[in-house]
Amino acid sequence: MNWIALFSGGKDSSWALYRALDSGRTVSRLLTVHPAADSYMYHVPATDLAALAADSIGIDLLEVESAVGTDGVVDSGTQGDAELEPLERALSDLDTAVGVDGIIAGAVESEFQTTRIEAMAERLDAETYTPLWERDPVALAEAMLAAGFEIQIVQVAAAGLDESWLGRSLDRAALEELIALNERYGVHVLGEGGEFETLVTDGPHMDRPIELEYAVEWDGTRGKLQVTDAWLGE
Incomplete structure (x- = not known):
């Protein structure tokens, strides 16, 4: 299986990636979304350093710029769905280019993020691997x-x-x-x-x-x- 890791460079996405690699999963890409402003879906600070981390890890990085931010938005659900769109487009393009069989995510307790990632994976006919989910x-x-x-x-x-x-x-x-x-x-x-x-x-x-x-x-x-x-x- 070909796995894509959602990756910010922070501890949670890094731990999910580490656990995936340690379990023998083949990870062909890291994927980082750079939000334009505060985000309901994504880790925001220092994502520009994800490229350095990817170089050190030795896995190709795909970076996605998102013009969507939470400024002035009242409905968090609508906003979360909008924030997911550039990520899903990037994964769909990757699926066409190299195949996406599974998505790795570092969610711990956020139903808001996890339900959207799982629904997106289902639309892409991909599995999810979330090794931090609901752990102490x-x-x-x-x-x-x-x-x-x-x-x-x-x-x-x-x-x-x-x-x-x-x-x-x-x-x-x-x-x-x-x-x-x-x-x-x-x-x-x-x-x-x-x-x-x-x-x-x-x-x-x-x-x-x-x-x-x-x-x-x-x-x-x-x-x-x-x-x-x-x-x-x-």
């Missing part, structure tokens, strides 16, 4: 760290996550703090509600690590890394 978030984070994933936090937007979290590694100490923040504020341990976003800078599926230079943008309640340079290290 703490166990998932521990598995990522045990496998050797190096994860950097690139955006935060939640109570308890201040400027000091930007650029921080999601290591075991950070995980313990996230568990405490979950108990106090309800922060999702994997950031599934948009509390934080990540970039995987190294892992067992990558030949070389991603190195970054960046500035920190912080408005008092939320912030992100503004990457000024990025390259593959040795």
Whole structure:
């Protein structure tokens, strides 16, 4: 079977890809959607670094620009369907070119995303592989760290996550703090509600690590890394 991995460079899509490769699945393409604005469907920050990650992984990357964003939109369902359209067109083109037998996705708990991806896969007559789906978030984070994933936090937007979290590694100490923040504020341990976003800078599926230079943008309640340079290290 020929599998296509939906890939942002963040921890969830990277873990889904890693699990797929580890299980012997043949992944011929990574597919990244670059949203024009905040998105109901896609990971937004630092997706421009997916190309570096793909180079390190050694799998061809297809990048899709989406003019659709959530600005001014009230109906999230209609918006989610609209955001899916450029992804489905790209997968349909890939199906014609190389064949798409299966789609790999890193969804954890979002019914909003998962139901749309599954419906799209059905229309393409493709299977889905979602190894994170409905797994315990703490166990998932521990598995990522045990496998050797190096994860950097690139955006935060939640109570308890201040400027000091930007650029921080999601290591075991950070995980313990996230568990405490979950108990106090309800922060999702994997950031599934948009509390934080990540970039995987190294892992067992990558030949070389991603190195970054960046500035920190912080408005008092939320912030992100503004990457000024990025390259593959040795």
